[in-house]
Amino acid sequence: MFTFRLPAKQFIAAFDIDAQKTFTPVCPDELPVTEGDKIVPELNAQAEFAALRVASRDAHSPYAKWIATPEHPCLSPIKGYPDLDLYWTKHAIVGTTGFDFIDGLDPEAYAFQSLKGIEPDKHPYGACYHDLANKRSTGVIEFLRQHGITTVICGGLATDYCVLNTVLQLKDAGFTVILNKAACRGIAPDTTKAALEKMxxxxxxxxENAAALQTLR
Structure with a gap:
């Protein structure tokens, strides 16, 4: 039976995926995830195992074409744009509280930040590409490779959307990927369970948590 062991710290990165106030109860009118504001201690704990810490953030325009309206409610499908699939409640608008990291996360701690969804006609979920077809790189994969990273420890929001997509993108890029479940929260129990099974x-x-990483040494 294969037993995984963590490599030396110099080969490990910690990835905080969309750990922003927009996905927490701090911003109840955006896309709050239950207990989304509770993941900070676990994100900080997992970073202790890594030589590099990177992050992604939704960075949206107030004029984004995916913003839901009464005529086009949240989660209804969008047609006519290859990099948009669903309408969403307005969230993570650059310059607003929702765009900010959750309290307790230090923006200066990150060696690289992937900003996604800047263009009004694009709404990617994964942090590694600007488009839904995974063709236009955000640069984070290249950054990790440039620094010799082989293993990425992930956490963030939400498990069943941006975390799922980012983790699978990293896996497809050839990294060993570890998901810290305690550093994540999902939108719904059924989709979260399905996302964990898919990963x-x-x-x-x-x-289960950052403490369990000790057993992988």
């Missing part, structure tokens, strides 16, 4: 099937290593 595990793809070869992602799931751990």
């Amino acid at each position: 595990k099937a793809a070869g992602v290593i799931l751990v």
Whole structure:
């Protein structure tokens, strides 16, 4: 039976995926995830195992074409734009509180930040590409490779959307990926369970919390 062991710290990065106030109860009119503001201690704890810490953030325009309206409610499909699939409640608008990191996360701690969804006609979920087809790189994969990273420990919001997509993108790029479940929260129980199963099937290593990383040394 294969037993995974963490490599030396110099080969490990910690990835905080969309750990922003827009996805927490701090911003109840945006896209709050239950207990989304509770993940900070776990994100900080997992970073202790890594030589590099990187982050992604939704960075949206107030004129984005995916913003829901009474005629086009949240989660209804969008047609006519290859990099948009659903309408969403306005969130993570640059310059607003929702765009900010959750309290307790230090923006200066990140060696690289992937800003996604800047263009009004694009709404990617994964942090590694600007488009839904995974063609236009945000640069984070290249940054990790440039620094010799082989293993990425992930956490963030939300498990069943941006975390899922980012983790699978990293796995497809050839990294060993570890998901810290305690550093994540999902939107709904059924989709969160399905996301965890999909990640595990793809070869992602799931751990219950940062303390469990000690057992992988």
